[in-house]
Amino acid sequence: MTSDDLFGAAGAAEREGYAAQRGSAPLAARMRPRSLDEFRGQADVLRPGSPLRRLIEGSGGSAGPLSAIIWGPPGTGKTTLAHLVATAAERRFVELSAVTAGVKDVRAVMDAAVRDRDLYGRQTVLFLDEIHRFTKAQQDALLPGVENRTVILVAATTENPSFSVISPLLSRSVLVTLTSLSDKDIREVVESALADERGLAGEYTLDEDALEHLVRIAGGDARRALTSLEAAAGVALDAEPAGRQTDDPVAITLHHVEQAVAHAAVRYDRTGDQHYDVASALIKSMRGSDVNAALHYLARMLEAGEDPRFIARRIVIAASEDVGMADPTALQTAVAAMHAVAQIGMPEARIILAQAVVHNALAPKSNAAYAGINAAIADVRAGHGGPVPAHLRGSGYAGAERLGHGKGYVYSHDEPDAVARQEYLPDDLADAAYYHPTDRGFEERLRARLEWLEGRLGRRSGSR
Numbered sequence: 001m002t003s004d005d006l007f008g009a010a011g012a013a014e015r016e017g018y019a020a021q022r023g024s025a026p027l028a029a030r031m032r033p034r035s036l037d038e039f040r041g042q043a044d045v046l047r048p049g050s051p052l053r054r055l056i057e058g059s060g061g062s063a064g065p066l067s068a069i070i071w072g073p074p075g076t077g078k079t080t081l082a083h084l085v086a087t088a089a090e091r092r093f094v095e096l097s098a099v100t101a102g103v104k105d106v107r108a109v110m111d112a113a114v115r116d117r118d119l120y121g122r123q124t125v126l127f128l129d130e131i132h133r134f135t136k137a138q139q140d141a142l143l144p145g146v147e148n149r150t151v152i153l154v155a156a157t158t159e160n161p162s163f164s165v166i167s168p169l170l171s172r173s174v175l176v177t178l179t180s181l182s183d184k185d186i187r188e189v190v191e192s193a194l195a196d197e198r199g200l201a202g203e204y205t206l207d208e209d210a211l212e213h214l215v216r217i218a219g220g221d222a223r224r225a226l227t228s229l230e231a232a233a234g235v236a237l238d239a240e241p242a243g244r245q246t247d248d249p250v251a252i253t254l255h256h257v258e259q260a261v262a263h264a265a266v267r268y269d270r271t272g273d274q275h276y277d278v279a280s281a282l283i284k285s286m287r288g289s290d291v292n293a294a295l296h297y298l299a300r301m302l303e304a305g306e307d308p309r310f311i312a313r314r315i316v317i318a319a320s321e322d323v324g325m326a327d328p329t330a331l332q333t334a335v336a337a338m339h340a341v342a343q344i345g346m347p348e349a350r351i352i353l354a355q356a357v358v359h360n361a362l363a364p365k366s367n368a369a370y371a372g373i374n375a376a377i378a379d380v381r382a383g384h385g386g387p388v389p390a391h392l393r394g395s396g397y398a399g400a401e402r403l404g405h406g407k408g409y410v411y412s413h414d415e416p417d418a419v420a421r422q423e424y425l426p427d428d429l430a431d432a433a434y435y436h437p438t439d440r441g442f443e444e445r446l447r448a449r450l451e452w453l454e455g456r457l458g459r460r461s462g463s464r
Contacts, residue, residue, distance in 0.1 A: 067153035072178025075221030078156035132164035180220025231260035326366035326441035364441030
């Protein structure tokens, strides 16, 4: 047998192994990256020279390997990175889940790690998934091994380690924060799975709109994308005619993906017309006080993967532009929602956004403040507005008194009703009136107040 035959036989055996694996292991497990070259996303924490990259590459030197706590959303590569750490320098890999493991299991790993180190000079990597589920006592059991580097601990968590991991363990480890994968990264993961021998091996094709839907529903989670792709492939295969004889790839359509994940595709382009059209419809529905329509368009934006922070900002603007002083608390709700959404994220952010949308939609409406600032800006741009009256000018500096600044100013709080009758506008705008409150909601009370104030100030209502 020639060398070419040997390599050909080895390749065939490997392909047969992949084919057998496709019948058992999930697609997401089969497509787990085997090297940093196959890894998608997390460029910042894997930059050359970073602690995690040095750990994965088995870098030597006086700076030894550091244990790591990897914090990030599901499907961003925490387990994969732990496997990559283990493959460096032929380390032994042990995996525990904090859901089922206890102190006894941790101590058994430590004892085995000591034997491996002493007998074979081999380091042990302990991957502990969901470390936030470990109690303080269980985490304490890890400290001696991490302190002495009996094991290299790689712990994964979806919860903030500052609150879920004990301080002594945090101080002995490097904290690595992962982020959700970008749409581009998810697209590459799916396309790779379609072609790779470990994946679907070119036996399926995926329509572009189906790929876009998979990327959208993945939400930055590579595992979810691959699980959905595998389910859609099953639906597509079942839809093929019985006794199919052709070797042509099976086409996975948008309909197959929707059936597989029970999640209809939302016709929505986050960078195109639909982005602006649906956002506009949300604003106009709140303005029109149709709460059901407003919630519908909010749902469409959320289901399409729109950035909830963008939606929150639009609601804040609407609360001031369309509700205004008819219900001043609408702006308070909207601003609170914007801050809460930034801290919490999806999917819980949908509840907060819904509350702000409902408040805006049901509130009485007034654009008087919005119209008022526009009218004032129009006057300024038209060149109206002379010098600031002398009695209103700043007088807190040397020489101001000599210039007459502040002379004759009446301090409002010295007046019985805290309203000082004096001129505030420049002379050429003495009769300008920008704010015209409506008779809706809280603004009805403001209108009566404004009428009284204008009489008290000796001004007459009007507009330029």
